Amino acid sequence: MTQRRILVTSALPYANYQLHIGNMLEHIQTNFWVRFQKLRGHKCVSLCADDTHGTAIMISAQQQGIREEELIARMQKAHIDDIAGFDAEYDNFGSTNSPENRALCQEIWAAIRKAGLVVEKEVTQLFDPKAGTFLADRQVKGTCPKCGARDQYGDNCDKCGATYSPADLVDPKSAFTGATPEVRGAVHLFIQIERLHRFLAEWTQSGEHLQPEVANYLAGHFLHEPLRDWDVSRPAPYFGFEIPDSPGNYWYVWFDAPIGYMASTRQWCDAHGEAFDDWWRSEATEIHHFIGKDITYFHTLFWPAMLHSAGFSLPTKVHIHGFLTVGGEKMSKSKGTFIRAATYLEHLDPAYLRYYYASKLGPRVDDLDLNLDEFITKINSDLVGKVVNLASRTAKFVEKTGLAAEYPDDGGLFAQAADEGQTIAEAYEQCDTNRAMRQIMAIADRANQYVEHAQPWVLAKDPAKARQLQDICTVGLNLFRQIAVYLAPVLPRMARQTGELLGRPISHWDEAQTPLLGTPVGRFQHMMTRVDKKQVDAMIEASKQPDESAAVVPAGQPEQGSSSIDSDQPLADVPLAPMCSFDDFQKVDLRVARIVAAEDVPEANKLVHLTLSLGGDKRLNVFAGIKSAYKPEDLVGRLVVCVANLAPRKMKFGTSEGMIVAAVGEGGKSLSLVAPDQGARPGHRVQ
């Protein structure tokens, strides 16, 4: 197979919000595809960045009393952490507010100017005098002039469907400041993309670059009539890049956002000694964009038009996915189904969601529903019951002998699964992961049947049949390894664990073609725990708190009037302990742990019996004196900080192997568990 050069992007998250599990759908889908291509041995680079410009960012920063740069820097860290938490990292994660992006915007702008596509027009718009900024239609709310419904957006009425301009609203208010907007005129710059109509019609309808339903949508919706000029400038003040040849005007956020793909590429190239033009001006390189259906036209009309005008490569394919619903409905903050990525990670293993998405995603634009009951049964029966169980039921029989030196007769099972690698690969290539998952699970079903009929547990009792036993487990483990290879794009951690178990890392798709023989087998360790409904419930519960500041955590500004907002009483009650050395501190090994089980100890006054997980299958049994402040059922799934190397202590109700850390005040009455900030995972050291 010839090595392809593939550049892959996900849509740039806006720096005004934290990622939720709907956003993660895209990062995870992209990651499946990227990992698949890399596993196939192709040269594949994945890129993303934060989209940082626009009025909304400016206003958020204003409201928080910080500079825009500070706001976007914080959010970028949060985004990168969330994405990494789901094992979906990019080769480079940049920002549209970067020098690379500014330079590329200028280059593309100059080319579009040179092509004579830019015209100026006067635009009247509502202006927020309090924020000092122009407002888009959706940033104005007021009473519908037709039916009198209140609180409607400036473009149309949800209630009666009337359309109007924001200036028609009765009693209009700025959505940001509540101020009454004024009508003002300003000159905007437009790109006449109608001049590229023929090119766009050809490119979108060629059948190669877009899903058929998307091509139809564009044909029926935009391309059947002249394309309107695209307004690409905004007057100051605007957080973004000023247009060099039009002082006082800034590029509209949707002009510089897609260029962020290129800017991120440039950063990656600079860091890896690669030539930028090899990626964006080369016939030999494929460019794949993964986006949500809400931003279709930007990526299928404007973006190709920009690239075409500036002489860059066009996207090979734009992969468009639908939205995520939870329980068949739009995500809802009040129902707890608006689940932030960070909240999910505090309660559940990222592998679960990765597999669930893989088992539901197809090549079409359909929405994907997260049904929580289905989520639980899918993980438990497919991954734990079928797949992991295969290794779990065979590995220990060959722990001492290792795998057989020759591959035994398995009735053609391995060969069949090896053949199926072809169709599974095609499914991945087409983003039809649900088809791939179905085929992989069929292999697991066959493998379990094989083990069942071969009855290794019977052979294990007869030393004379050791050879036969080894053969059977060699088959079972090799089938398992094939599955792990095929699942590697979805479940990278399981692939790694499989590599460790069998002493050979999984690094290429073709490793599913040849059985592994004569190698030692390690001690089997649990690769995945089953999902407990309680964990899911706890996550929903934790998501219910109305979280208006889905934006950045505000800087801890002390309140006015006092130099400190906090009382000095606690410190006076319990004075500081004598100074200790760094080495003293290092003796105490504090770790992040997840409470995986919590039970009341009825006979005890203060104690709750906790099982802590430090990740993997490392567990600590702890009796914690927190009964006064916490109910056991509220604790399951939470992350806490524990003293992990405390000498075990026998207690009346059992042995306690550690302590969890809590803040204690007012004579031991006020008790608050210390919880790590987002990004922390069980096993991380606290220092």
Add this chain to the structure above:
RNA sequence: GGGCCCGUAGCUCAGCGGUUAGAGCAGGGGACUCAUAAUCCCUUGGUCGGUGGUUCGAAUCCUCCCGGGCCUACCA
């Protein structure tokens, strides 16, 4: 108002012109005990949303209707 997608067993879906419509999960019965109460075997269950057509033959193609979802409605 315009457009797109979807409607197959209780649930999630596959099949997309050709023998008596399939899978997983759930339900029922049995087996096994190596395995994270996992696994294996057997089994209940569908007039493929409705209607009218095309065809020797339709879940599969076309009409219309009903139901569900989504996107749009001039700075897209």
